[in-house]
Amino acid sequence: xxxxxxxxxxxxxxxxxxxxxxxxxxxxxxxxxxxxxxxxxxxxxxxxxxxxxxxxxxxxxxxxxxxxxxxxxxxxxxxxxxxxxxxxxxxxxxxxxxxxxxxxxxxxxxxxxxxxxxxxxxxxxxxxxxxxxxxxxxxxxxxxxxxxxxxxxxxxxxxxxxxxxxxxxxxxxxxxxxxxxxxxxxxx
Amino acid sequence: xxxxxxxxxxxxxxxxxxxxxxxxxxxxxxxxxxxxxxxxxxxxxxxxxxxxxxxxxxxxxxxxxxxxxxxxxxxxxxxxxxxxxxxxxxxxxxxxxxxxxxxxxxxxxxxxxxxxxxxxxxxxxxxxxxxxxxxxxxxxxxxxxxxxxxxxxxxxxxxxxxxxxxxxxxxxxxxxxxxxxxxxxxxx
DNA sequence: CGCGGCATTTGACCTGCATCAAATAATCAG
DNA sequence: CTGATTATTTGATGCAGGTCAAATGCCGCG
Numbered sequence: 001x002x003x004x005x006x007x008x009x010x011x012x013x014x015x016x017x018x019x020x021x022x023x024x025x026x027x028x029x030x031x032x033x034x035x036x037x038x039x040x041x042x043x044x045x046x047x048x049x050x051x052x053x054x055x056x057x058x059x060x061x062x063x064x065x066x067x068x069x070x071x072x073x074x075x076x077x078x079x080x081x082x083x084x085x086x087x088x089x090x091x092x093x094x095x096x097x098x099x100x101x102x103x104x105x106x107x108x109x110x111x112x113x114x115x116x117x118x119x120x121x122x123x124x125x126x127x128x129x130x131x132x133x134x135x136x137x138x139x140x141x142x143x144x145x146x147x148x149x150x151x152x153x154x155x156x157x158x159x160x161x162x163x164x165x166x167x168x169x170x171x172x173x174x175x176x177x178x179x180x181x182x183x184x185x186x187x188x
Numbered sequence: 189x190x191x192x193x194x195x196x197x198x199x200x201x202x203x204x205x206x207x208x209x210x211x212x213x214x215x216x217x218x219x220x221x222x223x224x225x226x227x228x229x230x231x232x233x234x235x236x237x238x239x240x241x242x243x244x245x246x247x248x249x250x251x252x253x254x255x256x257x258x259x260x261x262x263x264x265x266x267x268x269x270x271x272x273x274x275x276x277x278x279x280x281x282x283x284x285x286x287x288x289x290x291x292x293x294x295x296x297x298x299x300x301x302x303x304x305x306x307x308x309x310x311x312x313x314x315x316x317x318x319x320x321x322x323x324x325x326x327x328x329x330x331x332x333x334x335x336x337x338x339x340x341x342x343x344x345x346x347x348x349x350x351x352x353x354x355x356x357x358x359x360x361x362x363x364x365x366x367x368x369x370x371x372x373x374x375x376x
Numbered sequence: 377c378g379c380g381g382c383a384t385t386t387g388a389c390c391t392g393c394a395t396c397a398a399a400t401a402a403t404c405a406g
Numbered sequence: 407c408t409g410a411t412t413a414t415t416t417g418a419t420g421c422a423g424g425t426c427a428a429a430t431g432c433c434g435c436g
Binding site: 003004007060062063067069081082085086088114118121122124125128129131132133135136137138139140142143144175 | 191192195248250251255257269270273274276302306309310312313316317319320321323324325326327328330331332363
Binding site: 334335364365367368371 | 393395
């Protein structure tokens with residue numbers, strides 16, 4: 001995962017100034033309050049959000065229960081891909097779980113810009129590849145690690161997570177009940 | 189998922205002939221025998237395989253046990269993304285589970301072609317988006333459906349699967365033991 | 377300071393699926 | 407056709423993690 005991120009940031013570093021300024025033009029900075037939603041179930045995801053500050057989560061509701069699919073931190077990109085890529089309503093919510101600052105990019109504008117600047121098409125590809133590989137990793141972890149191992153790994157990858165993310169969301173992200181998470185924490 | 193595939197095939201239909209012929213040039217047809225491997229653990233995935241005929245599977249081995257991550261049919265593309273996108277060794281195997289015919293495209297050549305023909309870059313993006321959305325769907329199903337429901341859904345989406353794919357691989361793909369699959373089938 | 381409301385823990389019990397072992401059934405070479 | 411081999415089923419048992427309920431801790435606030 002590290003290598004992928006490195007490849008992307010290298011690519012961004014080498015972008016032409018013209019391209020960078022175009023991206024600037026079609027993006028706007030947005031301040032969001034804790035608890036605020038950037039996307040709701042059944043809405044079309046018309047923006048991608050580059051997180052400058054704060055923590056967001058992505059989740060869906062199934063049988064009255066929230067399932068957290070992603071926890072998003074600084075420099076992550078929040079977008080509901082299924083909805084975004086086809087511009088049709090999706091099932092996911094995107095919510096700020098702390099005060100946050102995001103750079104919002106409009107889907108349509110970015111689409112147009114990509115046609116004019118192939119570099120942006122390539123960047124989009126790189127980021128989508130990264131997302132796909134991340135999803136594969138997540139599936140892999142669910143199939144090869146038990147709850148305790150997944151919790152430990154999460155702490156390792158995000159040492160500060162306990163300060164910013166409530167245990168409910170962590171449990172949900174790990175795919176376990178709050179009670180089980182509590183027992184895991186008691187044990188360690 | 190259907191819409192995504194439709195979008196992709198529409199895009200391919202509208203590709204310039206020049207671009208199509210370039211793709212032809214950098215691809216070669218390959219006949220693979222049942223059981224044959226197109227990729228092994230720790231190898232770099234240097235090709236993508238467009239399946240013209242037959243069935244393949246993608247899997248990895250963890251603690252001596254095979255985990256099937258994908259079952260691939262006609263018109264699917266077999267590639268180990270984590271390995272392919274960074275051209276580094278990966279954990280996955282790709283194996284033919286029936287006699288098969290695939291069109292093999294070289295990574296490096298495709299990379300070059302994409303730079304020359306932005307349409308190919310766009311196509312790659314569309315396919316990668318599709319793959320990512322498919323992975324999200326798979327995660328969703330693991331978290332919201334029990335083993336029986338997943339089995340039924342698989343049959344619904346691939347009615348002929350029982351003819352071509354041994355139960356071992358189906359169980360492994362569903363993330364359950366062979367015994368559990370057998371009990372599910374007895375019950376229905 | 378004490379109270380109401382939320383977050384977290386603890387306990388008792390349950391269930392889906394894994395594992396191990398053994399019995400059948402299907403397949404195939406000779 | 408027959409015995410060996412592999413695929414599938416059936417049975418017995420165990421366990422990770424779920425659910426429900428109750429207890430405890432932790433505020434902010436009047």
